[in-house]
Amino acid sequence: MTIKGKACIVGAYEHPTRKAEDKSVAQLHAEVARGALQDAGLRREDIDGYFCAGDAPGLGPMSMVDYLGLKVRHVDSTDTGGSSYLIHVAHAAQAIALGKCNVALITLAGRPRSEGSSGTQPRSWGANLPDAPFEAPYGIVTANSYAMVAARHMHEFGTTSEQLAWVKVAASHHAQHNPHAMLKEVVTVKEVLDSPVIADPLHRMDCCVVSDGGGALVLARPEIAKSLKRPVVRLLGAGEQPKGQAGGKLSLTTSGAAASGPRAFEEAGVRPADIQYASIYDSFTITVVVQLEDLGFCRKGEGGKFVADGNLISGSGKLPFNTDGGGLCNNHPANRGGMTKVIEAVRQLRGEAHPKVQVKNCGLALAQGTGGQLGTRHTSATLIFERV
Amino acid sequence: MPYKDRKVPAPSVNAENKPYFDAASAGKLRVKYCADCKQYHHYPRSICPHCFSAKTEWRDAKGTGTVYTCSVLRRGVPEPYCIAYVTLDEGVSMLTNIVDCDLDAVKIGMKVKVTFKPTDGGPAVPMFTPA
Numbered sequence: 402m403t404i405k406g407k408a409c410i411v412g413a414y415e416h417p418t419r420k421a422e423d424k425s426v427a428q429l430h431a432e433v434a435r436g437a438l439q440d441a442g443l444r445r446e447d448i449d450g451y452f453c454a455g456d457a458p459g460l461g462p463m464s465m466v467d468y469l470g471l472k473v474r475h476v477d478s479t480d481t482g483g484s485s486y487l488i489h490v491a492h493a494a495q496a497i498a499l500g501k502c503n504v505a506l507i508t509l510a511g512r513p514r515s516e517g518s519s520g521t522q523p524r525s526w527g528a529n530l531p532d533a534p535f536e537a538p539y540g541i542v543t544a545n546s547y548a549m550v551a552a553r554h555m556h557e558f559g560t561t562s563e564q565l566a567w568v569k570v571a572a573s574h575h576a577q578h579n580p581h582a583m584l585k586e587v588v589t590v591k592e593v594l595d596s597p598v599i600a601d602p603l604h605r606m607d608c609c610v611v612s613d614g615g616g617a618l619v620l621a622r623p624e625i626a627k628s629l630k631r632p633v634v635r636l637l638g639a640g641e642q643p644k645g646q647a648g649g650k651l652s653l654t655t656s657g658a659a660a661s662g663p664r665a666f667e668e669a670g671v672r673p674a675d676i677q678y679a680s681i682y683d684s685f686t687i688t689v690v691v692q693l694e695d696l697g698f699c700r701k702g703e704g705g706k707f708v709a710d711g712n713l714i715s716g717s718g719k720l721p722f723n724t725d726g727g728g729l730c731n732n733h734p735a736n737r738g739g740m741t742k743v744i745e746a747v748r749q750l751r752g753e754a755h756p757k758v759q760v761k762n763c764g765l766a767l768a769q770g771t772g773g774q775l776g777t778r779h780t781s782a783t784l785i786f787e788r789v
Numbered sequence: 790m791p792y793k794d795r796k797v798p799a800p801s802v803n804a805e806n807k808p809y810f811d812a813a814s815a816g817k818l819r820v821k822y823c824a825d826c827k828q829y830h831h832y833p834r835s836i837c838p839h840c841f842s843a844k845t846e847w848r849d850a851k852g853t854g855t856v857y858t859c860s861v862l863r864r865g866v867p868e869p870y871c872i873a874y875v876t877l878d879e880g881v882s883m884l885t886n887i888v889d890c891d892l893d894a895v896k897i898g899m900k901v902k903v904t905f906k907p908t909d910g911g912p913a914v915p916m917f918t919p920a
Binding site: 529531537551552648651 | 832872884
């Protein structure tokens with residue numbers, strides 16, 4: 402059984418806010434749900450499946466289903482951090498293929514900026530975690546976790562800070578055209594390298610933004626998608642892969658994308674060279690380099706060379722990525738970047754990205770997520786979509 | 790960047806990990822070994838993560854190893870500190886801090902040896918310093 406062609410994205414909405422001091426988290430979830438339904442041309446009553454992750458207030462989906470007034474017969478609250486929403490897309494397609502629901506809503510929202518969260522602070526993942534006693538005393542935070550991956554990648558493969566900086570430079574070239582982006586200024590490699598070091602070898606500009614906001618997606622079976630007055634974006638393949646410390650047999654320079662990617666490509670029946678646009682999770686610049694290698698866009702260890710010299714810039718580079726400005730410049734709502742990765746891929750396939758960054762005749766796109774921390778344990782998720 | 794002591798958050802001790810932290814407070818680094826698959830693992834579990842055997846046992850580690858990767862966190866914290874994974878001579882890598890040295894001089898591949906630092910209201914934890 403495959404999910405290939407079994408479900409389509411019919412609604413996608415990114416909240417325009419980047420700082421939501423006067424809103425509640427639940428309210429943001431409701432606003433993005435309304436936005437995605439409006440985009441799809443569907444009503445709340447059409448939704449019979451709901452998907453959310455740990456950013457949604459309450460125990461699993463229960464509070465949000467009640468708060469939103471949904472009448473659903475299928476729920477899923479898989480939480481893999483920032484990649485959750487890509488996994489929700491895949492799981493929603495599975496549910497639709499099995500007839501468990503016809504129209505699925507996925508929401509994400511949060512206010513880390515208003516609440517003062519950042520990548521240099523410890524996060525509480527709850528009591529009774531088996532790993533925390535062996536990690537919390539050492540001050541593991543998001544920034545130094547990814548920095549250790551970058552340091553090891555540089556050691557093994559000779560990757561340089563200049564190469565990493567090109568990821569941010571490319572994102573900034575795209576963000577200048579996004580009126581909602583938090584950081585709209587185009588930056589140079591030198592400016593990235595001159596920004597303060599947060600955790601060696603990562604500079605401030607190697608790190609994504611901290612923003613409030615959210616996003617939502619609506620998936621539906623193909624018959625429903627065809628009845629709506631929107632371009633049809635069909636899911637072709639999906640893969641998911643958790644990866645951790647393997648009992649101390651550590652390999653930090655490879656992510657779960659080395660497994661989730663090939664699975665998605667196989668299901669879709671396409672190859673990396675066929676992809677016209679890629680949304681690549683960019684919590685940090687190094688995150689992009691590792692995933693591009695693992696997905697097969699280049700060989701392991703050659704990601705630094707691949708991203709250098711503007712190769713990710715739409716219009717001039719070989720692989721246009723994150724044309725909304727990504728997490729590095731545009732938005733990283735709830736400290737979870739997977740939702741916006743899917744949304745920009747949908748915009749590209751619909752031909753609704755900003756004209757300055759729109760890929761011509763974009764027919765095949767990939768969205769890639771990495772949730773958790775590459776330096777400890779994470780879950781990768783890969784989606785491949787086509788425009789029908 | 791000289792090393793400065795910082796307030797180390799206490800680990801939460803439970804029935805499964807208590808022998809490890811009791812040993813650390815007594816100045817010993819212990820590592821789990823599986824009598825079935827003959828492999829070490831870290832962090833310690835009662836059931837082996839490699840082969841799922843229940844025949845795991847505590848062994849005294851040599852206390853020496855090599856820096857696998859490291860990073861000094863310089864912003865957003867009261868005192869910069871060096872986080873690292875150290876690959877023990879037993880073959881497993883553990884998250885830790887490199888302490889009591891010039892933090893800028895810590896490099897991947899550096900030989901290190903264990904030392905113990907007190908935590909804020911909890912047991913001591915193993916950290917490493919250049920060998």
